[in-house]
Amino acid sequence: MTSAQAPIVGVAAALAGATPARTALSQFTLPNHVALVTGGHRGIGLEMALALAEAGATVYCVDLPKHPDEGWLKVQAFAAQLPSLEGGSKGRLEYVCGDVTDQAGMWKIAEDIAAKEGRLDVCVANAGILRGAECLEYPGEEFKKLIDVNVNGVLFSAQAAGRQMQRFGRKGSIILIASMSGSIANQKQHWVAYNTSKSAVLQMGRSMACELGAKGIRVNTISPGYIYTQMTRDFLDTRPHLMAEWSSQNPIGRLGRPDELRGVVLWLASEASTFCTGSDIIVDGGHRAW
Ligand SMILES: NC(=O)c1ccc[n+]([C@@H]2O[C@H](COP(=O)([O-])OP(=O)(O)OC[C@H]3O[C@@H](n4cnc5c(N)ncnc54)[C@H](O)[C@@H]3O)[C@@H](O)[C@H]2O)c1
Incomplete structure (x- = not known):
């Protein structure tokens, strides 16, 4: 965006003698925007989908179950009761059954x-799986399956959305959910496939950002640390000692909650981050600082 096209907000608005307005907050809203969130049936994906809907977007959650469960429907009903944004735009949640490993299927969705x-306008490529096995024994089929969901699936989702952003001339935002596990190896875990996959997502984000910048489409990654969801619960339930161990590995001293990713997804999805692309935003309670 050249300075001639820049919105008159902030200091420029004050100096131009504009009527004072809280533009800093309204820049985070998504009036009439449309978003696609993969893995949006639960966990981090559903939390992000609701945040986008609260900000005014119509959000399509794409996930494996044929029909959404009671929990998802409750969140949909909650979103439906939210007041409209100033200006009348009202967000909502929709559900679509889909598998991110099916390229043609994702493009069609x-x-x-x-x-x-x-x-x-917005894509959150969030669907992912976590499996562990010792690196010298990792079964090939299992490795391929994980890479298929966590790498191919992220690409297919980002492609699917990016093609439509281009088609409709939208300056969209594509957000890939990576992990701190893409930049570090998790202490004492046998996660060679997961770590490899998340590392690939980080490079995918940078690469796509460089190709799509000229089209006005931004691509960034978010790297969460340990967040308490079904994915980590499955692991922690069978290894209760890990809760204290993982908590002690960051300066804040606990696991994160999915709602602690609401701010970062809104920032990346909205006009509040128009000069941010090709970046990885780390939200890990300081895990990587140690
Ligand atoms: N929980 C954490 O600590 C943590 C940390 C860093 C990154 N992440 C990443 O965040 C993302 C969400 O994780 P979560 O913790 O909410 O996990 P989760 O297991 O609770 O949710 C993942 C969702 O993805 C869906 N999914 C899986 N395979 C799919 C496919 N082929 N097609 C469509 N949907 C599919 C699942 O059905 C599920 O609804 C994942 O990419 C994960 O790797 C999680």
């Missing part, structure tokens, strides 16, 4: 959403 809504 995004095409249908964009055709129906007339736009697609």
